[in-house]
Amino acid sequence: MNRDDVDWQGYFPAFVTPFTESGDLDLDTLRALVDHYAAAGMHGIVVNGTCGEWFSQTAEERRAVAEATVSQAAGRMRVLVGCTAYTAKETAEFARHALAAGADGVLASPPPYAKLFPDEVVAFYEDVNAGIDGPLVVYNWPHGSGVDIGTDLADRLADVGQIVGIKDSTPDADQFFETSRRVRDRVRVFGPYMSARGVEVLRAEGGDGTVGGGSLFGKPDPEFWESVWRGDFDSAAKHAEASDRLFPKLWLPGGWAGHFGAYQSQLKALMAMLGQPGGHVRRPRLPVTDAESLAAMRAVLVEEGLL
Numbered sequence: 001m002n003r004d005d006v007d008w009q010g011y012f013p014a015f016v017t018p019f020t021e022s023g024d025l026d027l028d029t030l031r032a033l034v035d036h037y038a039a040a041g042m043h044g045i046v047v048n049g050t051c052g053e054w055f056s057q058t059a060e061e062r063r064a065v066a067e068a069t070v071s072q073a074a075g076r077m078r079v080l081v082g083c084t085a086y087t088a089k090e091t092a093e094f095a096r097h098a099l100a101a102g103a104d105g106v107l108a109s110p111p112p113y114a115k116l117f118p119d120e121v122v123a124f125y126e127d128v129n130a131g132i133d134g135p136l137v138v139y140n141w142p143h144g145s146g147v148d149i150g151t152d153l154a155d156r157l158a159d160v161g162q163i164v165g166i167k168d169s170t171p172d173a174d175q176f177f178e179t180s181r182r183v184r185d186r187v188r189v190f191g192p193y194m195s196a197r198g199v200e201v202l203r204a205e206g207g208d209g210t211v212g213g214g215s216l217f218g219k220p221d222p223e224f225w226e227s228v229w230r231g232d233f234d235s236a237a238k239h240a241e242a243s244d245r246l247f248p249k250l251w252l253p254g255g256w257a258g259h260f261g262a263y264q265s266q267l268k269a270l271m272a273m274l275g276q277p278g279g280h281v282r283r284p285r286l287p288v289t290d291a292e293s294l295a296a297m298r299a300v301l302v303e304e305g306l307l
Helices: 027-039 059-073 088-101 118-130 151-157 173-183 196-205 220-229 233-250 263-273 291-303
Strands: 010-014 044-047 078-082 105-108 136-140 163-168 188-190 209-213
Touching: 010 220, 027 059, 044 059, 059 078, 059 088, 078 088, 088 105, 088 118, 105 163, 118 136, 118 151, 136 151, 151 163, 151 173, 163 173, 173 188, 173 196, 188 209, 196 233, 209 220, 220 233, 233 291, 263 291
Parallel strands: 010 044, 010 209, 044 078, 078 105, 105 136, 136 163, 163 188
Antiparallel strands: none
């Protein structure tokens, strides 16, 4: 398989997994969030990834999230399911389930904690590839896996069987754009194009899409890509300027955590302020509850015209 075997492009919000305040899985709110993103015109969603708190779910819950999301999406947008786990065997088991449930594709980072060497990363994805039958996306998440998949390693992975894309969350922008140039002839690359620099790259070289942490902007996120597709780079640049202003006020450099709490905790608090159905976090994550932080977050949203 290669990039031409899928039609994925545009904005895919990384989907939070809603929990109740007591920590139970909240599938009703999950379904409401699927509907919210569909109404906003998202091109796809990615569930059970970092934003989806896969690490605090049981295997049964991860499968329930995949099934409920695919069922509720009902073909209105692409659904990619995160299958990251500690072994290739377990990753492939989650992937087979997601694909059988109707997911359009699956994605996985290198296993966390192990800090694999490059040959081990390639072997890991070859093992996952051998255990599934469907489109596979490499998830480069250095803060979680301890491995930053650089351009040379991405080049090797682009030739592995069913790998059709890379979700590249490296904090190194130069590396991201170099990786995109190197592998985009074989796999789709999703990453930080929605910036002033990204727009210039898109104008000159093109690009596939972005998997962002939720969607604080809502409709303007997919509309950014639709502007690019019709050659309206002035409109895209205007949204990129807004993104370049907003995110440094909320997220630490590299986007791995918020100024006011853990990534998922802060994102869900912001979603609640915006009226988006996000639910609560589950331990080990703790909610953002102090009044000073909540007031500061709300002030950012007001300052940027989102509230």
